[in-house]
Amino acid sequence: MTTDSAPRDPGAPFARAATRLRSALSKAESWPGMAAARPTLAAGIDGIDRARAGLSGSLWILLLGGTGVGKSTLLDALAGRDIAPASVKRPTTLRTTFYAHRDADLSPLGDVPPGAGELAAHDIEALREKVVIDPPDFDSAVDANRARLMPLLDAADLVIVVADGEKYRDEALHELLARYRGEKAFLFVMNKLDLGLPDAVREDFRAALEGAGFEEPRMLAVSAREAFEARVGGRDPGEGAGDLIELERIIAEELDRARIREIKAANLSGIAAHVVAAFDSGVGAGARERLSAWSGRCREIARGVSSRLGARFSRAVLGARGKPRADELRTYLHGLQMFSFGGVFGVYLALSERLRALLGRAWSRPVDAIEARALAEARVRSVDNDAVGLDIANASAAATAEFAASGLAVDAARSRLAPSRTGLCAGGAAREAARGASEALEDLTASGLGASRFNLRDLVYNLIPTLLLLAIPAYAGYSMVTHKVPFGRPADAGLLALALIVAVSYLQAALVRRAFARGSARALLDIEGRMSARLGAYVERGLVAPCDSLARDAGAALDDIDAARAEIGKS
């Protein structure tokens, strides 16, 4: 059994983080800040990949400073020969010098090929894994210099900031320090010690650095010129060269393989954190909250437009709320109930209803089930298409405007929520309303508005009329036995019984009609409810679902950013 486990690749979490960030960038359309910063963010991710690939490579040491502070002179002093042109002319360095071991692999510099500068090769074993770079300045009148410098600065692991007694507080320098602090290791060298470096100046520099967030900055003071002159004269740099020997010791000994790895790993974490922070600022503060608030607003907007559409169609089909139309539909619903009764009372109701219709007392012409449905559908078609179209367009515009108000990209919402894209339209809404009304009528017809053929209600209403009806033959029989005729004078009693049947039924019918009026009103509400439900589902599909999918995609970008953050946290 082996206890060995595969060596952990320190770059792996960063590779995964880069993948997630690329995926986030591909979903940037809803986040205006991210879309705008796309090139910078993409370059940032490339930077993570580059730094990750360079984890086991050479240490890139960059001399950073304004023009004339003595960067090239310092490199010449370290090399002990004249490899980087240094002069009183400002600026002097236009081409970068790479001071590197002859076996060094310079390819990780990627888009900064050594062709952009000179390679000064050496075979000093202690410097095998270190490349010292003397780049152009960042503050001279030659703008191209800064452009040449920046990719080198991006690639650098250790930045040796070179300053002199006059140039150490410049804004341009401190901007760069603020930008790269946390992403690189830093060492600060004050040059031109031979010209005198008052303690006050050193302390002022230290204070400026501490103010910029560098805790206990490591500072050295040298005279590059003295050191260079000593070296080319075959002497060791003496006291006049200041901390030059210490600087050489740091570069040659202190920066051993372990320390290089440590610096590179810390820098990689810093770079990745910086890129994630750039993504965060691309989506802005409270992104998830804004997104979910927007989703909530979409639902409100959808509810609003559903109820507007429901009101429009139900007004057309059923009349204004509270005072439904006394019309064929209502007559139909009333009739459904009227003809649902059985027994003697049912016969009375049917007859009286026909009579009322004949006498013109019914509300309107009776219609059958097919006609009733056709009527409802025709009324749906009478609704103004333009008004419905406007309701829909307004709702989609409102959802789009809310998206923008939540700090999201209006174009993304516009293209994903446009009715032409989601399929919401006046014709579709009318189809749903008509389907709802006709389904409701179908169900109401099938159920006879809830009245089954035989029930307690039938029994109660038929009780007295049936007893009275039975009383007539009973009395006729009795009369036959006693008077030998079925009725004779007592026929009056039979007539009385019939009259009673009619009277009782008449009273009962009045009660029943009132109950049926309520039943019809409920049935109208059923129709309205069914239309609203269908319209609601239609708007749900056509507005809420696209809003949700937009929010999901925008949220997926946030998930990717969070996942990248977690990966970096694991490293």
Ligand SMILES: Nc1nc2c(ncn2[C@@H]2O[C@H](COP(=O)(O)OP(=O)(O)OP(=O)(O)O)[C@@H](O)[C@H]2O)c(=O)[nH]1
């Ligand atoms: N007195 C003094 N002069 C120095 C020292 N180091 C450099 N110089 C002088 O300062 C001037 C500029 O030096 P460079 O090394 O060219 O400066 P640089 O930072 O490379 O300048 P650019 O290439 O223009 O960015 C030259 O005249 C150097 O001789 C030093 O330690 N003491």
Ligand SMILES: [Mg+2]
């Ligand atoms: Mg120079």
